[in-house]
Amino acid sequence: MTSPNEDTIASRISRILADRIVTGSLEPGSKLRQDHIAEEFGTSHVPVREAFRRLEAQGLAVSEPRRGVRVASFDLKEVREVAQMRAALEVLALRHAAPHLTSAILDRAEEATVAGDNSRDVRSWEEANRLFHTLILAPCNMPRLLTSIGDLHAASARFLFASWRSEWEVRTDHDHRAILTFLRQGNIENAAAVLERHVQWIGQKPVRNASGATREAFAIVG
Amino acid sequence: MTSPNEDTIASRISRILADRIVTGSLEPGSKLRQDHIAEEFGTSHVPVREAFRRLEAQGLAVSEPRRGVRVASFDLKEVREVAQMRAALEVLALRHAAPHLTSAILDRAEEATVAGDNSRDVRSWEEANRLFHTLILAPCNMPRLLTSIGDLHAASARFLFASWRSEWEVRTDHDHRAILTFLRQGNIENAAAVLERHVQWIGQKPVRNASGATREAFAIVG
DNA sequence: TAATCTGATATTATCTATAATTTTTCGTGC
DNA sequence: GCACGAAAAATTATAGATAATATCAGATTA
Numbered sequence: 001m002t003s004p005n006e007d008t009i010a011s012r013i014s015r016i017l018a019d020r021i022v023t024g025s026l027e028p029g030s031k032l033r034q035d036h037i038a039e040e041f042g043t044s045h046v047p048v049r050e051a052f053r054r055l056e057a058q059g060l061a062v063s064e065p066r067r068g069v070r071v072a073s074f075d076l077k078e079v080r081e082v083a084q085m086r087a088a089l090e091v092l093a094l095r096h097a098a099p100h101l102t103s104a105i106l107d108r109a110e111e112a113t114v115a116g117d118n119s120r121d122v123r124s125w126e127e128a129n130r131l132f133h134t135l136i137l138a139p140c141n142m143p144r145l146l147t148s149i150g151d152l153h154a155a156s157a158r159f160l161f162a163s164w165r166s167e168w169e170v171r172t173d174h175d176h177r178a179i180l181t182f183l184r185q186g187n188i189e190n191a192a193a194v195l196e197r198h199v200q201w202i203g204q205k206p207v208r209n210a211s212g213a214t215r216e217a218f219a220i221v222g
Numbered sequence: 223m224t225s226p227n228e229d230t231i232a233s234r235i236s237r238i239l240a241d242r243i244v245t246g247s248l249e250p251g252s253k254l255r256q257d258h259i260a261e262e263f264g265t266s267h268v269p270v271r272e273a274f275r276r277l278e279a280q281g282l283a284v285s286e287p288r289r290g291v292r293v294a295s296f297d298l299k300e301v302r303e304v305a306q307m308r309a310a311l312e313v314l315a316l317r318h319a320a321p322h323l324t325s326a327i328l329d330r331a332e333e334a335t336v337a338g339d340n341s342r343d344v345r346s347w348e349e350a351n352r353l354f355h356t357l358i359l360a361p362c363n364m365p366r367l368l369t370s371i372g373d374l375h376a377a378s379a380r381f382l383f384a385s386w387r388s389e390w391e392v393r394t395d396h397d398h399r400a401i402l403t404f405l406r407q408g409n410i411e412n413a414a415a416v417l418e419r420h421v422q423w424i425g426q427k428p429v430r431n432a433s434g435a436t437r438e439a440f441a442i443v444g
Numbered sequence: 445t446a447a448t449c450t451g452a453t454a455t456t457a458t459c460t461a462t463a464a465t466t467t468t469t470c471g472t473g474c
Numbered sequence: 475g476c477a478c479g480a481a482a483a484a485t486t487a488t489a490g491a492t493a494a495t496a497t498c499a500g501a502t503t504a
Contacts, residue, residue, distance in 0.1 A: 007287035007288065008287050008288075010275075011287075046268055046271075049268075049272060050271060050272060050275050053232075053272050053275040053276055053279075054275055054278075054279060056276075057275070057276060057279030057280070058279070059366060065229035065230050065233075066229065066230075078366065081364045081365075081366055081367060082366065084314055084364075084367075085311065085314070085366065085367055085370070088310040088311060088313075088314045089307065089310060089311070091310075092306055092307065092310045142303045142306075143303075144281060144300065144303055144304065144307065145303060145306075145307055148307070148370065
């Protein structure tokens with residue numbers, strides 16, 4: 001949702017690096033060394049630098065002048081921040097999208113919910129979840145808003161992957177179903193209210209550390 | 223608010239170009255030719271390209287691969303979109319900032335309001351207005367939210383400059399005063415309500431075209 | 445002895461110069 | 475007036491130079 005042009009080497013690199021950061025294959029705080037990446041992609045380092053600028057704008061990387069670029073770190077405070085921004089913006093989008101929602105779209109959103117409930121791993125659950133939100137929000141026809149929401153979704157997904165990398169248990173998403181029911185009734189206010197609460201729900205889970213100690217992991221699970 | 227690193231040539235170029243786009247000295251739709259800009263700043267075109275990527279992420283420029291970069295165009299639809307996004311996000315920020323607002327901050331915000339009321343041109347009015355919003359929102363301590371709001375402010379300012387380039391009449395900002403009054407009373411809900419309405423108020427004004435015809439110009443004036 | 449400072453070395457980011465494609469422009473012919 | 479094609483201009487990428495930062499061994503001091 002954040003790749004306007006998918007033709008240049010720089011955009012390809014930024015897309016692939018964004019995916020690695022989101023899925024956690026590149027760990028928070030790790031350095032992104034431009035000539036290593038350039039070598040991996042068989043290019044020079046100039047397009048790599050352009051990719052860095054885009055990742056920076058998306059909040060996935062932070063750059064210190066003359067000291068290089070690192071994968072952005074995050075903490076519970078930022079998880080909360082992203083959840084609240086998503087709540088505010090997704091409610092706005094839903095209010096504008098609702099009048100344009102067709103039953104065909106809502107059916108596809110329901111399929112996405114089912115797919116999410118049946119997911120056996122985080123990755124496919126996240127994909128289904130993102131599809132659900134995209135389907136019901138895209139008809140708002142507000143490109144700038146959708147881009148912002150897309151970036152926030154990427155951040156959410158990152159938090160999720162960081163917490164539930166391997167263990168994932170099937171959950172039934174009652175919120176998604178409630179939202180769809182309200183939308184089918186034309187009850188936009190209630191649908192928006194559920195959505196607002198839904199994306200601000202922050203799941204927590206004890207995670208065993210490498211040293212054996214356990215800590216609490218947090219993530220947005222909507 | 224959107225310049226994390228202010229040390230490299232690329233960031234300097236992006237800041238200056240952003241200012242030109244916002245003030246309208248670079249017109250919407252006009253091409254940004256990298257070697258011309260590189261020559262102007264006495265550099266090569268590589269840092270210019272990095273600056274382009276940042277402008278693109280801020281929504282101030284659009285890039286078509288292999289066809290160059292243009293100053294982003296806008297229309298009434300986007301003015302509305304930005305106004306509504308600002309309303310949603312600034313209300314969120316205010317709710318978190320309010321508990322940390324001191325009377326010293328509110329006094330400075332009042333000074334900014336007075337400065338705005340006394341402004342004789344758009345530029346100084348915009349500066350005072352931005353200061354007001356920044357002062358009452360910054361204590362929310364949510365960096366990602368503040369960055370987004372900053373980008374939206376830049377867009378708003380651009381709409382404003384496009385409409386009221388030369389003619390500007392002094393106006394007294396009753397909304398700002400009402401917000402401050404409510405904040406001093408600790409009445410956060412009313413302050414947020416006024417702010418929400420305030421930034422969504424879209425001013426309109428007949429503007430004489432070059433050919434003599436008049437058209438309506440629109441802008442966010444909060 | 446431990447800790448800190450100093451300076452040489454190596455690594456890395458940043459920018460310049462240059463080359464290769466692609467797009468646009470513009471003139472010529474039909 | 476329209477299509478075609480060569481020339482010009484602009485974007486994109488590469489390779490190489492420069493300057494800043496990190497690393498680490500050795501010296502100095504408490």
